[in-house]
Each structure stands twice: as structure tokens, then as C-alpha cells.
Amino acid sequence: MNIRKILNDRFNYPFPNLISPFAATLQEVTDTQWIDGELKDLVPFSTREKYKQTKTGFMSARWWPKTRSFERMLPLGRFMLWSMYNDDMYEVATVAEVRNAQERSVAVLKGQITPEEAQIPLAYQLYAIREGFMEFIPAASVNRFANAINDYFDGLEMEVLYKQQKIFPTVGNLLNIRVRILMICAFIDTIEIQNEVTLPDHIYAHPVIKRLYELTTRIIGYFNDVQSLLKDEESGEVYFNVVKVLQHHYQITRDDAVAETIRLHDADLEAFLVLRAALPDFGKWNDAVLALIEDMGAFMKGWQSVSLLETARYGINGFPQAAELPKA
Template sequence: MNPLDYKSKDYLPLNYYPWPNLMNPHVEQMGKDMDAWIDNDYTFLTELQKIRYKKMRLHACTACMWPHLTYEQAVPCNRFMLQYVVLDDQVEDSLPEEVEYLRTRCTAILRGDQPTSEENALYQHMALIRDEFKAFMPEVWVERFIESFYITIRYGIELEHPYKTANRPPSLALFQVLREYSVLMFPYLTFGEIESGLILPPHILEHPVVKRMITLLVRIIAWQNDIHSLPKELAKGTEIFNLIFVLQQENQLSLQEASAEALRIHNKDLEELLALQNEYREFGEYQEHVDQFIYYSGIGIQGVNTFYLQETERYRHGGAGFAWPEAANEK
């Protein structure tokens, strides 16, 4: 297969998943908000990066994934979508100690520290996100969100670095463990509890069936991302953290064969998730909580697939829609 002939919709078409495909009614205002943040707050980005982030329409990802949020609820979720994507993109070439500092400082701000006037929007918006979530979510949920943010940076972005430096992918077995964190989805999964209003208590979150279902949710989104982002990553030439690339190298597969195998792995995880949800019904008074968590997470999976296919230029062939790290105009 010629890389230019690769189309992710051939593997994951619109409405692929067994959940509703919806759009938040506040999507237009959410777009205006995000464009204003990019223009007025994210001053460390270059002008080209600002243009490209606007064309990515990341607010539509928020709107597709969480269509039932009120506007008040959507604001911090939308703000975090931009903050987290920019953070991940722009640390691509950062040293490990720089990423560690960013993780430590952002976590401290989420836990109550105030950013200084010299700190850029990645830190300023963390304080706003914290305060906006605390206005309508209980402390137990806020702490879970913070912990999810911490572990995805610590065990996702930071653990990728040695492999990226060596330009050598891990084995398929190890990659599947690391990718669960590097896809950065754990914090986003907590947003479904905002929609449902049903907060999973600790003893339910610790249940092995729930833990496995959360792992599967994250893995499904990771494989989905790897399939849809492949055109952008083929252009870079040095990307190694993609399931299709790992399968190609480990099993000596063609691009077409590796893509088909990636879809098979994706579908196997999806089937397991649905099977676990259907078979295990032993959560008693918290059964509705678990069902709603999976339902709203499923809408998120369907929604981000729609975003990839219909709403964004982020993953265009040749990497033309991606905001690659550049020398910034302003720190």
C-alpha cells in the first residue's frame, strides 16, 4: 500500500461503535472560546501554530465526546482539551527534566498553588480548570481527575522518551502497556461522570471488573488514535509510538497487513469490553453508576471517532495540519 492511499475511514468508518453519535449544542460558543484562548492566552505559540490549532477545531472534539454537558460544565472540559493537547504536542522535543517540571508544577497548581504572572497559559489555565471544576464537582472527583493527569504524564509522556530518543520502539507486549498511559485518556474518562452526575466510589473503581473495563476503554481509544493519526505520523518519519508501526517492525508486516492487525486488536478489546459489561451485573446499588460510566465513555469513543473523520485537520496526510514544535515568539 502506498502511504498516500491509506484512509483511516476504511478501518474505522463513521458510526462504527454501538453508542449514539451526538454533538453538544454549545459547540459554536465553545469554538469562539477556544479561539480566544489561543489568540489571547497562548502567547508562547508561534503564529503558524495558532493558525493550526484553530483549524484543528479541538472544541469539536469536546463537543462530540461529551454532548450532554451544560455550557458551564463544558468550559473547563474544553479548556483542558486545548491545554492537554498543546502540552503533549509542544513537549515532543523537551528534555526529561523539563517534562518532569511541567508535570510537577501543573499538578501542584491543580492542588491549590497559584501560577505566577510569568508562567504561560499551560499553567494559568490549569488554575482556571481547577477552580471551574471545583465550582460544581465534589472533592473526591477533583482528586481523581488530578491523579489521572499526573499518571498520564508520569507513565505516559515520560516513559516514551527513552524509546523516542533511541528511535527504537518497545516490543508489542510492552508497547500495549505504555500506550495505555501515553494516549493521555485517563483524565478525559472522568468527564463522563460530570454528564451522568453519578460519581464512582473508590470501592467500585477498585473492583477488578471495573478496572479492566477502564483499561479496555483507554486501549480502544489508543488504537483508534493510532489508526486515525497514521497519515500525520508517516510524514514525521521518526514516530515510533503507534501500534501499526510496532506491528510492522515486530512481525515484518506491510502497512496494509499491520493496519488490518491493528483493527483486529482494537475490535478484540471492544468485544471484551461489551462482554464484561453485559455479563457482570453484580454491583448492586452501584450498577447504574457503572452502566452510566460505560455508556457515557462509549459516547466519547464514538464522538472522538467522528471528530477524526469530520471535524479536524490535525491528522492530514503529510502532517500539514499538525502544530509541530517550533521556536516560540514569546515565552
Template sequence: MSPLLPDEAFYAGLQHLPKPRYPFPDFIHPHYQQQRKEYYDWIDREYTFHSKAAREKHKQHNLADIAARGCPFLSTLAELRPLANYTANGAMMDDYFDRCSRNEMYHITARIRSILTGEEYIEPTDNGIFHQFWILRQDAIKCAMPQRLYEKYIAAIHNVFVGYTEERTYYRANMPPPLSIYLIIRLHSSGGLPYCKYAAMQKNYRELPDDVLEHPHILRLHDLCSLLIGMHNDFISLPKELHREGDTMNLVKVIQHERKISIHEAYMEALQLHDNYLDEFMLLHQYLPPFGELQDMVYNYVQDLGIMVAGVYAWHTNDVSRYVNGGYVDGEYTSQEMDA
């Protein structure tokens, strides 16, 4: 994608189409500015393998703000750090490894999992992506994250990277997947499921037992949140992804390819699918199963899941640097398996 592309051609009239809307209030964590400063610091400290231009662009993106908006009710900065780390480091590594092969991403994913589980317990000697995930684990321990919640969190993070892995097949082929395959992959690669798990760290929700957090009704709500986040990300990033070969994991491009319709028609169909999922979320929130004395707490937890989705979207709508013309960071990793 050329940063010199005229804005009129870049946006192709898409900026005038309707946007997602959420019936939830907007919040941001009170310590978001301090988290930003830490984010800037570890970009300079950990990401020295990135070019200076890439590091400066990442600083402008303020990726740690996604965590501050998605889980604004975490009590302390210490509790915000493990979520901000995953969010920013995960997004930046996805940028960096943008054109690696499926096999390469599989091995990267396995290494991250071993670090997060503690199987690889010795601190990595080099700064960078893997060292930052080691820090995530240490920060989770420091903020006294309950082990059962931590295990749910890192299992969801692992599946995010499984989603990244499976996307590579379609990136390499420069071919959108079928819609049914897209939905499987995007459920995880959107990055929303770890947020659903981490949301239990807010308020008094860590008191919710596994019988609640693993209830099929609640898990469906988690899935809906993750799909909504993936879809609204696709709407925001569509202009960029229309002008980059290989950026095929986008709902609008998937529908356009599958239905053989115009990009504007595909956008409206994608928005309708998004809105159907939002309607389902609202219905499931209204008709929760009976959870006894925990009913009000569960209702509030689900309400905060909605605030989480709206908060992530608020970052997108406030962002004026990442998905704008020339704002994206192109992958700098050179694949060793160019034909994989």
C-alpha cells in the first residue's frame, strides 16, 4: 500500500457508509496515560529489531489504549498491564510477522504458549516479542490474578495465535476464505476472547465460579463479543485492506468474493450480519439463565462485556493513525519459507 495514494482513491466512498453502533456507554481506565508511557518505553526497549519508522508509527497507534477502553473498571494499573501487554504486543507482532508462513507462525505460537504456561520458565535473554510475553506472565503473578482465570486467559491468547496461523494460508494464496471458514478463524484472530476472559478481573467478577464462566450461555456471549470486535475491525480496516495484496481476512471482502457483488453491497451485508450478532447479544443478555444469588452479578458482568466491545470500537473511532492512509506498519519479518 502506497502512503501517497490519494485519500479519495484510498477510501473509495466507504467513509460515507453507515457504521456500527453500540447501546453501551464509553469509559476509559483512569491510568491510561501512565499505561501509554510504559507502552512507549517498552517499544523503544523491546522492539529494537523493528525499524525506527515502525516504532514511531506504533507509538502513534496507542495500542495500550484498547485495553484501557475495553476493561476500564480494573482496579489498578498493575491489573491493566497484563491486558495491555497482550493487546499491544500481540498487535505489533501480528504486524511484524505479517507475511510469515503458516508453518513459521505455528512455531512462534508454540513458543509463546510455552512461555505463558511457565513451561519455559527462564527469562528470555533477548528483548522482543517473546520476552514481553514472559513479562506478561510475571505481571499476572504480581497482580495476584487467580490461577483459574489466568489459565482461561492464556488459553484464549493461544487460540488468537492459532487464528493468526490459519490466516496465513489465505494471505499467501491472496484468496478470501469461504464465509464459514472466515467465521471460525476470525472468532479467534479478532483477539476478543482473551478480553472476555480478562473481564472477570474487574469489580467483583472473579467471584463468579467456573459453572457460570463456562456456562454455554455465557460462552456464546463471549463468542458474540469476539465476532463483533473482529467485524468492526474489518469495517475500519477495509480501505487499507482493499489496497494491499494478501489482506483477504476481511468480512466485506469475504462476502464480496463469495456472493460476487460490489464492495458497497458486500459492506451492507456484512453490517447486517454484525447487527444480527449484536441483536443476539442483547437478547441473551436479557434472557440469562437463572444463576440464583449471582444473578445480578452475572447481569452486570455481561453488561460490562458490552461496554468492552463498545470500548474497543471507541479506540478504533478515536484512532487517527493506524488505519488511515499510510498509517499501517508493514511487516518487516523476512519469511524463510517464501513458497509455504
């Protein structure tokens, strides 16, 4: 199965393919100041090299391509790198470890405890993310972002339970939980830093906007699961890959499960486009809402582009093994 060809040919997004001019500079900061600097003692050299090849600086440049200043890109880049480290670290953790990380991570992001009090490996990164965000968006927006991270950990706890018991969730349960564990809703919240507009709470709470958040996450999730298929099969962590879930429950071939994943993806993408074309009237916020939704589309296209052009994370031996990572 040629995964790369499938990702290129079968996933089609009607959104512009953009990249920030800060991409290379942000990647250099990521590699030298963060991975080989602040995070040096967390993982061995070989693992640090894998994170460099993940190219989170380029991921950030494709997800927030219209960010006007490098200063605004820095906390976004930190968040992207943290999301990879954190996801790897807790992917094989216990429920108790996830709950501990959840409580302390969210408390740091909300400014309720210091990194020293948190006593988790990535506490200082979370503190730096919070401080960076607070330079550009109000505290209420940072708290909304922290609540989205809290939802991510809720989903991660459910994922851990299924994996520990080696049980495949139903397709419906998987899709509902994946909306949380992919962390995309938190990423969408950070678009505010790029666009330099803080929307009122009632817009974020609007059912159409909430549905677009959900669809964006699901759409990226389908792509991610095809992209991660070899990685998940190699590691044995197959219980939360939609291709493997479909294959298990429907007793179909892997090729047929990939085809069904693409069908689900295309149906959700069509639903996204239909909603985008018939938005409610948000008055003076119409342009800002449309910009937010266009940037959700940029996430979809940007993830495809970085997957095909830059990151080595989803290839064989391109990702850290559990033994290489610090204990949670």
C-alpha cells in the first residue's frame, strides 16, 4: 500500500496552500533553542533528532501562515512542539498519569500554579506558552484555550482505557473521542493570535461554529489515521486508528477500510463546505468569522502539505518509542 500516494491523490482540499515566510527561522529556533536547549535533558540525542525531523516549525508555518510577526509565531511554535512531545509522552501512560498531567497542565495554563509546583516534565513549556499567548490575546481567550486542552486530556483518558484493555471502540465512539484527543479545537482557538481578532463568546458558542470545529477535527483525523497507519501498526497502537477500527468491526480488508475512511472524510468535508457557504449573519463580525473558517481550511491543507513535503514523523522509525520518553 502506497500511503504517500493515497495522501496526495485521494485527499483533496479546496483551500489555498500557504506557508509563512518565518518557516525556516522558526524551525531553527525549534531545533537549537528548544529541542537542543530547553528540552535537552528530557530525551536522548537520538530522540531529539526525531523531533527535529518532525519539523514542527514548518507545521506551524503552514497552520498559521498569515501571522504578521515572528513574535506572534513563537508561542504558536512552542505549542506545536509541546503538542507532539506531550502526545508521545502520554500515549502509553496510565489513567492516573493522564489525570495528574491534566490537572497540573491546565492549572499552569490558567496561571493557577507555577511550573515548579506542577512537577511534570513539560510544565515550563506550558508556562512559556501561556506567557507568550498573554502578550497577544486576553486572559479569557487563554482560559478558553486551556479548557480545550482539558477536553483533550479527557479524550486521552478514554483512549488510554481502550488501549489498556485492547478493545476497539465503536466507530461512533471513536469519532466522538477523536474530536478531543486530536487537540484540533485548541489549535483553532489559537487562530485568534494570528488574525488579531477576539470574537465574542456567543460566536464561539454558536452551534454552527461548534459544528465547524468538530468537522475540522474529524476531517484532519481521517487524514491523520491513514497517514499514521504504518506507525500505528508498527507500534501496536491500533485501537484508535479509524482504518483499523473499521477493519475490525466490519471485517473488511485494510484496503477497503482505507477506502471507507476516505468516503467518511469526503462526506464531512462536503458538510464543512455546505456550512461555510450558508453561514448565519454575525453582523459586524461576519468578516472575522469567515476568516476563522478559512483558516480552519488552511489547517486541513497545511497538514496535508507538511505531511507530504516536510515531516518525517509518520514514516518508519520516524517517531519516538515509549522507552525513549520521560516517565509522566
